[in-house]
Amino acid sequence: MFTFDQLAGFIAVAEELHFGRAAERLNMTQPPLSRQIQKLEKIIGAELLERDNRKVELTNAGKTFLEEARRLMALAERAPASARRIASGRSGVLRIGFTAASGFSILGPLLEEISTIIPDVDVDLQELVTGDQISRLMTGELDIGLARPPFDRETFDSHLLYQESLVLAVPGGHPLTRLARDITPEDFKDEPLIMHSPIQARYFYDLVVRTLPIRHENVVHTVSQVLTMVSLVAAKRGVAFVPHSATMLGIKGVEFLPLPDGDGGQVELHAIWNRRITNPALSRLLRDLEFAME
Amino acid sequence: MFTFDQLAGFIAVAEELHFGRAAERLNMTQPPLSRQIQKLEKIIGAELLERDNRKVELTNAGKTFLEEARRLMALAERAPASARRIASGRSGVLRIGFTAASGFSILGPLLEEISTIIPDVDVDLQELVTGDQISRLMTGELDIGLARPPFDRETFDSHLLYQESLVLAVPGGHPLTRLARDITPEDFKDEPLIMHSPIQARYFYDLVVRTLPIRHENVVHTVSQVLTMVSLVAAKRGVAFVPHSATMLGIKGVEFLPLPDGDGGQVELHAIWNRRITNPALSRLLRDLEFAME
DNA sequence: ATCAAGTGATACCTGGAAGGCATCATGTTT
DNA sequence: AAACATGATGCCTTCCAGGTATCACTTGAT
Numbered sequence: 001m002f003t004f005d006q007l008a009g010f011i012a013v014a015e016e017l018h019f020g021r022a023a024e025r026l027n028m029t030q031p032p033l034s035r036q037i038q039k040l041e042k043i044i045g046a047e048l049l050e051r052d053n054r055k056v057e058l059t060n061a062g063k064t065f066l067e068e069a070r071r072l073m074a075l076a077e078r079a080p081a082s083a084r085r086i087a088s089g090r091s092g093v094l095r096i097g098f099t100a101a102s103g104f105s106i107l108g109p110l111l112e113e114i115s116t117i118i119p120d121v122d123v124d125l126q127e128l129v130t131g132d133q134i135s136r137l138m139t140g141e142l143d144i145g146l147a148r149p150p151f152d153r154e155t156f157d158s159h160l161l162y163q164e165s166l167v168l169a170v171p172g173g174h175p176l177t178r179l180a181r182d183i184t185p186e187d188f189k190d191e192p193l194i195m196h197s198p199i200q201a202r203y204f205y206d207l208v209v210r211t212l213p214i215r216h217e218n219v220v221h222t223v224s225q226v227l228t229m230v231s232l233v234a235a236k237r238g239v240a241f242v243p244h245s246a247t248m249l250g251i252k253g254v255e256f257l258p259l260p261d262g263d264g265g266q267v268e269l270h271a272i273w274n275r276r277i278t279n280p281a282l283s284r285l286l287r288d289l290e291f292a293m294e
Numbered sequence: 295m296f297t298f299d300q301l302a303g304f305i306a307v308a309e310e311l312h313f314g315r316a317a318e319r320l321n322m323t324q325p326p327l328s329r330q331i332q333k334l335e336k337i338i339g340a341e342l343l344e345r346d347n348r349k350v351e352l353t354n355a356g357k358t359f360l361e362e363a364r365r366l367m368a369l370a371e372r373a374p375a376s377a378r379r380i381a382s383g384r385s386g387v388l389r390i391g392f393t394a395a396s397g398f399s400i401l402g403p404l405l406e407e408i409s410t411i412i413p414d415v416d417v418d419l420q421e422l423v424t425g426d427q428i429s430r431l432m433t434g435e436l437d438i439g440l441a442r443p444p445f446d447r448e449t450f451d452s453h454l455l456y457q458e459s460l461v462l463a464v465p466g467g468h469p470l471t472r473l474a475r476d477i478t479p480e481d482f483k484d485e486p487l488i489m490h491s492p493i494q495a496r497y498f499y500d501l502v503v504r505t506l507p508i509r510h511e512n513v514v515h516t517v518s519q520v521l522t523m524v525s526l527v528a529a530k531r532g533v534a535f536v537p538h539s540a541t542m543l544g545i546k547g548v549e550f551l552p553l554p555d556g557d558g559g560q561v562e563l564h565a566i567w568n569r570r571i572t573n574p575a576l577s578r579l580l581r582d583l584e585f586a587m588e
Numbered sequence: 589a590t591c592a593a594g595t596g597a598t599a600c601c602t603g604g605a606a607g608g609c610a611t612c613a614t615g616t617t618t
Numbered sequence: 619a620a621a622c623a624t625g626a627t628g629c630c631t632t633c634c635a636g637g638t639a640t641c642a643c644t645t646g647a648t
Contacts, residue, residue: 001298001370005635019596032636034597044374046381053595060573061381068373072366076295079362080338087340087355139365197418222420225643278361299606313625325634326607347615347624 004076006040007069009033010048013064018057078124085122092281095124097133098146098187101226102269105245106146106162110271117288121281129224130203137274143282144273147202151272158288162269164244166208167256169229171187171236177255184260185213192238195225209266213260230254243267296299298370300334301363303327304342311350379414383574389418391427392440395520395537396563400456404565406516408554411582415575423494423518431568437576438567442497445566456563458538459548460502463523465530471549478554479507486532487512494518502535502560524548537561544555 012022013033023030032239048062054101082093094114098107107125114123128136133145137156146161168188172178176187193214201224208214212285219237222239223229227249229240236255247256277283306316307327317324335342335465352360379385390399408417411552422430427439439447440455440499462482464470470481487508490498502508514532517523523534529549538561541550571577 001373003297004295011528012584020594028635029637030596031598031638035635038597044377046374048377048380051596053642056596059381064380064386065373065377068369068376072369072373075362075366075369079359080340080367081353082362083338083342083359084340086358139368140361141365178427182574219421221478314623321604323608324625325609325627328627329606332626345625346614350625 001092002040002043004073006043007073010040011066011069011073012060013037013049013056014058014069015056019051019056024248031055082122091118091120091123092279093122094118094285095126095141095143096146096278097126097128097136097142097144099129099133099269100127101243101245102146102162103127104248105164106269109128110146110151110161114285118281118284121285129201133272137272140274140278143279144271145268147272148267148269150203151270155274156272157275158270158272160268161271163266164269165259165266166211166241167244167247167258168239169242169246169254169256169274170239172253172255174239174255176239176257182260183257188239189213189215189218192217193218193219194221194223194229194232194238194240195219196229196241197222197283201225202268204241212241218252222256296334296337298367300330300337301367303330304334305360305363305367306355307343307350308352308363313345313350373551381574383412383415383576383578384412385569386573386575387416387418388412388575388579389435390440391418391420391422391430391438392432393422393424393427393442393563395539395563396440396456400563404440404455407583408579410476412579413574425494425498427566431566433514434568434572437573438565438579440563441566442561442563444497445564449569450566451569452564452566454562455565458563459553459560460505460535461538461541461552463527463534463536463540463548463550465527465533466547466549468533468540470533476554477551482533483507483509483512485512486514486530488515488517488523488526488534490512490523490535491516493516498535498561506535528578 004176007028009022012025013019016022016025018036019030019033026033037049044061044065046058046061046065048065050057050059053291062218086092097244111123114121115185121276126136126142128142128145130145133142134151134156136142137145151158168176168183176183176191179187195206195214196202218238221232223232226242226246228244230246230249230251233240234251237255241259242256244256273286275283277286303316303320305433306319307313310316310319313327313331314324317327320327331343338355338359340355340359341353342359344351344353344356376385396431405417408415420430420436422436422439424439424441424445427436427441428445428450430436431439445452462470462477463487470477470485489508490502492499512532516527517526520536522539524540524545526532527534528545530547535552535553538550567576567580571580
């Protein structure tokens with residue numbers, strides 16, 4: 001088994017892409033760091049870093065292992081704190097995952113409510129895409145997630161928190177903004193389109209494809225984050241369909257146009273949690289929020 | 295920071311509730327195990343086990359830390375395996391670019407084949423014109439492209455996937471459809487022509503100009519996408535030379551006429567990839583598709 | 589062409605930590 | 619009270635991680 005030191009060493013090198021600087025950051029010298037990484041690679045059984053005398057690069061295996069390593073380190077750093085909190089008489093920790101987009105709408109009020117229901121519980125927040133939230137909910141790394149369908153209803157119980165419509169994000173001053181009427185699908189059929197990734201943002205992708213006439217030849221970018229989308233719109237790369245709450249991002253140079261009623265469907269945000277609840281703080285919260293048994 | 299050995303020690307003691315038996319399970323003696331736990335508790339900053347001379351019990355802090363410890367160990371045990379899987383190409387992501395036209399012919403069967411060869415690899419699809427595919431293949435943003443010549447044979451290795459003839463797309467009910475014989479160049483020399491863009495669709499443009507007698511004064515539109523062409527034909531704007539697979543687009547109001555043998559040339563579609571392969575999933579795919587070394 | 593600089597790997601040494609054995613301290617059982 | 623059970627402590631030895639010096643190799647400048 002590898003050690004946390006090796007993980008920290010690997011993370012540092014992966015971030016600096018330079019053994020010397022990484023060693024400096026870790027308050028050690030370069031030679032033992034080199035050996036640390038070699039030993040780690042031997043334990044893993046795969047090359048993590050490609051290095052020659054000029055540069056250091058992550059291999060594909062290294063990239064995925066980097067994610068795992070970060071996850072391990074984060075978990076390891078949080079673990080003692082939660083144990084100490086329990087020991088000091090506080091009643092626990094509630095770990096909440098949320099998508100970047102939900103951070104701008106429901107997260108604030110929800111935290112407010114949580115702090116009145118279980119004021120003595122510490123809340124740990126993590127921004128994660130739906131897929132990562134689901135895997136962490138399964139391993140118990142998260143207690144509750146603010147995520148979008150689809151998820152396995154057998155494993156997870158859920159509560160619909162929020163429903164909002166899609167709007168069209170266009171660059172500021174775009175011709176469509178000067179229309180006196182509501183826009184129709186005709187209006188944007190020739191616009192360059194910034195589209196959701198069908199892999200990482202499958203929910204949005206499916207929703208848009210299902211409810212709006214999309215011409216794939218207009219797709220100029222495929223991205224997975226609402227924030228990225230809006231930034232690209234601001235950079236005049238094209239137009240994009242985003243949930244209404246994206247209007248609260250406060251990005252300059254973007255305007256949002258409502259889509260015609262009936263079009264664009266409704267974006268749903270659910271609170272989801274593993275039916276196999278082990279965290280007593282979560283039981284209390286669900287009971288008092290009164291959406292436990294739906 | 296604690297060590298994985300300390301975690302394993304703690305888990306063993308927490309499960310056995312007996313230092314001697316736990317030590318035996320860990321293939322060590324009891325004294326160092328006692329010290330290991332003491333050290334862990336000191337690092338955590340909380341008592342994890344309540345022990346007197348008769349029995350060992352978990353404290354509340356110990357119970358929550360036990361969950362964290364198990365989670366950490368599970369994650370740590372899985373991590374090397376997933377990195378190794380990526381390194382051997384049995385998992386990971388394969389990014390495929392394709393032209394709109396190839397989406398209607400070869401893409402489906404190819405994806406089918408890919409999913410049997412490397413079933414647990416995620417496939418990321420992006421529709422891009424040949425030029426964009428080539429630039430993304432060079433930067434490594436794509437692993438494989440379905441594109442048409444010309445491309446640099448030094449940089450890219452390739453495999454001819456598909457060869458099809460050009461057909462003439464005409465509006466439904468057009469006089470030429472009523473001809474009892476095969477059409478000849480004479481038949482369409484005065485038809486309004488929807489032509490490929492010599493810039494964005496250079497391959498088609500060159501092919502058509504090279505193999506068919508085109509009169510440039512008949513060109514009424516210059517477009518770059520096969521789909522657009524066929525749509526314009528359906529709108530009775532003129533006739534167009536399109537690859538045979540365009541018949542599968544399913545656009546109403548268009549008929550397709552075969553060109554005389556020897557005329558119209560063959561449209562080629564290649565799978566191309568950077569010779570400098572870094573994605574192991576791609577290596578595996580190429581090896582098993584048996585067109586890696588041609 | 590040669591040389592200086594930069595970078596990761598290797599050789600060798602040393603200090604500290606982890607594990608083993610022996611033993612202690614303490615509570616329980618008979 | 620004596621034997622037993624169990625976790626803690628003292629002491630020794632081994633081994634490993636880290637440090638210093640140096641090597642091997644590449645690149646870019648003179």
